[in-house]
Amino acid sequence: MRFVLGRLGHSVLVLVLVSVLTFALIELSPGQFFDDLKVDAQIGSTTVETLRQQSGLNETPLTRYLAWTQSVARGDFGVSLAHRVPVGSLLWERARNTLLLTIPATLVCWLVALPLGLWLARHRGRWTDRIFTTASSTLVSLPDILVALLLLLVALRTGLFPTGGMLSPGADTLDAMARLRDLVNHAFLPFCALILVLLPPVIRHVRASAIEAIDAPAVRAARGHGINGWHLTTRYILPLSANPLISLAGLSCAALVSGSVLIEVVMSWPGLGPLLVESLLAKDVHVVLGASMLATMFLVTGNLLADLTLYAVDPRVRS
Amino acid sequence: MTRAKAIIGALVGLHALILLAGFASPYDPTTQTRTMPFAPPARVHVFDADGRFHVTPFVYALVSDASGAIYSEDTSARFPVRLLTHGAPYTLFPGVTSDIHFFGVDAPGRIALFGTDGYGRDVFSRVLYGARVSVTAGLLATLCALLVGTALGTLAGFCDGIVDRIVMRAADVFMAVPWLYLLFAVRAALPLHLDTRAAFLMLVAVLGIVGWARPSRLVRGIVLSAKERAYVQAAEGFGAPPLYILRRHVVPQTYGVILTQAGLLIPQFILAEVTLSFLGLGVGEPEASLGSMLGTLQQYHVLASYWWMFAPAVALVTVATAYHALTSLGHEHARLVAS
Numbered sequence: 001m002r003f004v005l006g007r008l009g010h011s012v013l014v015l016v017l018v019s020v021l022t023f024a025l026i027e028l029s030p031g032q033f034f035d036d037l038k039v040d041a042q043i044g045s046t047t048v049e050t051l052r053q054q055s056g057l058n059e060t061p062l063t064r065y066l067a068w069t070q071s072v073a074r075g076d077f078g079v080s081l082a083h084r085v086p087v088g089s090l091l092w093e094r095a096r097n098t099l100l101l102t103i104p105a106t107l108v109c110w111l112v113a114l115p116l117g118l119w120l121a122r123h124r125g126r127w128t129d130r131i132f133t134t135a136s137s138t139l140v141s142l143p144d145i146l147v148a149l150l151l152l153l154v155a156l157r158t159g160l161f162p163t164g165g166m167l168s169p170g171a172d173t174l175d176a177m178a179r180l181r182d183l184v185n186h187a188f189l190p191f192c193a194l195i196l197v198l199l200p201p202v203i204r205h206v207r208a209s210a211i212e213a214i215d216a217p218a219v220r221a222a223r224g225h226g227i228n229g230w231h232l233t234t235r236y237i238l239p240l241s242a243n244p245l246i247s248l249a250g251l252s253c254a255a256l257v258s259g260s261v262l263i264e265v266v267m268s269w270p271g272l273g274p275l276l277v278e279s280l281l282a283k284d285v286h287v288v289l290g291a292s293m294l295a296t297m298f299l300v301t302g303n304l305l306a307d308l309t310l311y312a313v314d315p316r317v318r319s
Numbered sequence: 320m321t322r323a324k325a326i327i328g329a330l331v332g333l334h335a336l337i338l339l340a341g342f343a344s345p346y347d348p349t350t351q352t353r354t355m356p357f358a359p360p361a362r363v364h365v366f367d368a369d370g371r372f373h374v375t376p377f378v379y380a381l382v383s384d385a386s387g388a389i390y391s392e393d394t395s396a397r398f399p400v401r402l403l404t405h406g407a408p409y410t411l412f413p414g415v416t417s418d419i420h421f422f423g424v425d426a427p428g429r430i431a432l433f434g435t436d437g438y439g440r441d442v443f444s445r446v447l448y449g450a451r452v453s454v455t456a457g458l459l460a461t462l463c464a465l466l467v468g469t470a471l472g473t474l475a476g477f478c479d480g481i482v483d484r485i486v487m488r489a490a491d492v493f494m495a496v497p498w499l500y501l502l503f504a505v506r507a508a509l510p511l512h513l514d515t516r517a518a519f520l521m522l523v524a525v526l527g528i529v530g531w532a533r534p535s536r537l538v539r540g541i542v543l544s545a546k547e548r549a550y551v552q553a554a555e556g557f558g559a560p561p562l563y564i565l566r567r568h569v570v571p572q573t574y575g576v577i578l579t580q581a582g583l584l585i586p587q588f589i590l591a592e593v594t595l596s597f598l599g600l601g602v603g604e605p606e607a608s609l610g611s612m613l614g615t616l617q618q619y620h621v622l623a624s625y626w627w628m629f630a631p632a633v634a635l636v637t638v639a640t641a642y643h644a645l646t647s648l649g650h651e652h653a654r655l656v657a658s
Binding site: 013014015017018021022025026028137138140141142143145146149152153156157163254255257258261262265266276277279280281283285288289291292295296298299300 | 488489491492493495496497498499500501503504505506507508509511590593594597598599600613616617619622623632635636639640643647
């Protein structure tokens with residue numbers, strides 16, 4: 001119980017400190033959004049002053065920090081300067097689209113990576129293992145942007161998949177089944193890109209920690225006793241290699257909102273990625289920092305869940 | 320060992336080529352030739368149109384058809400490739416200017432090894448200059464992050480207590496924000512439109528700010544364990560002042576970690592620079608950066624029709640692969656030393 005509370009307290013502390021950092025970053029760019037308006041001759045200086053007043057930019061930093069934390073607690077993350085709506089409502093809609101893409105991709109990724117990584121580790125040094133090692137180190141050197149661009153090129157050349165967007169224009173008129181099919185059609189390409197980006201590092205980690213477990217004295221002893229095959233894998237190798245994998249799964253949780261940003265931008269998937277880039281280019285700082293806060297929450301929650309799982313499954317952590 | 324030599328040789332060669340971009344590239348990266356947009360890569364011949372063999376390789380001039388989109392070779396005049404020719408002046412290093420290029424062809428002819436972009440600029444030259452921007456940014460940002468990280472990590476490890484707590488909490492904060500989001504958040508606090516030089520320095524600073532936490536934490540761990548070593552305690556017993564111990568016995572212990580981190584951070588930072596410039600948040604036109612060059616591929620017609628516009632991606636992957644090979648080499652070496 002004390003462990004749980006300790007980890008929880010640590011997570012909350014980190015979140016509070018991150019909120020201070022993000023707020024400090026908002027402060028560093030004071031009212032630049034309105035400074036841009038001042039240049040516009042059609043907008044009078046009084047208008048700008050009223051706008052500043054309304055946005056609360058004339059208060060002291062501490063009051064504004066408290067107001068901002070309250071809005072974070074409400075899930076608003078402040079008001080978007082460009083859209084004049086709470087940042088939260090912008091973020092949730094886009095985050096939903098992102099999660100629609102990343103949750104299935106992450107699930108598929110782990111479902112493929114676990115058996116494949118274990119299999120590669122048990123058959124270490126075979127030609128399949130060598131092929132995989134080469135392929136994965138090539139894929140790891142390919143940046144997300146390039147993977148997305150190459151898949152987009154394939155789609156453009158073959159014309160098999162729609163490029164860009166989430167639904168075809170006029171999809172609102174279709175019935176539920178046809179809309180779903182349209183959505184899957186559009187999601188297929190970014191989904192593939194995401195899998196290509198996420199999969200190699202996970203397989204590598206599974207393989208590496210399984211190899212470490214196979215070389216461990218406990219597993220060698222079990223083999224000496226004639227334990228083999230499925231039983232050896234599930235009862236001896238997997239538990240021994242579980243710890244680093246649980247931590248990695250925690251990190252996968254963070255990748256749910258941060259892993260697909262560039263792919264979304266290139267493939268124009270209306271998730272958080274394009275929103276972030278638009279806001280950066282429009283100097284809409286609140287949206288960028290709200291999104292960073294959201295991503296941090298995912299990472300901190302993921303780490304917390306991983307720590308708690310470790311506590312539950314590994315007696316060594318408990319003592 | 321031969322593999323190690325090959326990898327290190329390849330890295331040194333790549334960096335020499337990139338840093339000497341002005342000498343290695345035949346043209347100025349910003350000179351536009353509006354009459355030749357998206358010209359395909361020049362073909363270097365040794366046999367002319369009549370099938371005769373020539374010792375010096377040569378190129379033909381490209382002429383576009385009436386639509387301006389389809390190019391063909393004008394076989395009436397040959398332009399032999401010349402080595403060490405005079406061409407557009409360039410600055411090799413700050414203060415050193417020259418107009419000697421490694422290769423080139425005489426004036427009306429043009430040798431665009433990787434074709435030209437939408438403004439008729441030479442893609443080969445732009446890739447080299449762009450790689451120079453991206454790689455230098457990566458190297459400087461790594462230096463920056465490692466300096467800050469080592470300084471703070473050593474400080475935290477050496478004077479434990481409140482200083483240690485503060486530094487490590489700060490590191491926690493920087494590591495709690497996903498990497499790309501932290502990059503965006505720091506970038507959002509800085510002005511949007513900057514001239515090239517300011518944008519470059521800003522990129523280095525942003526990457527340095529983003530990357531200091533992990534190295535500082537690793538360095539702190541090493542400093543903490545080094546402090547307990549017998550020889551450090553012996554030096555203390557002999558009355559050596561703390562700064563001497565730090566400089567002589569503790570800091571040298573961290574060099575291994577710093578080098579490994581450098582090998583990991585450099586490709587990561589090069590990629591980060593490319594990402595920001597790709598999104599239009601880094602070094603912009605008319606200067607070349609691998610990222611902004613890749614950005615043109617977001618236009619579907621460029622992506623689908625002009626394959627040579629992928630040249631910056633090839634350069635990027637080559638550099639990244641070389642660094643990955645170096646890192647795995649380091650790991651193998653460490654494993655050999657350990658066993």
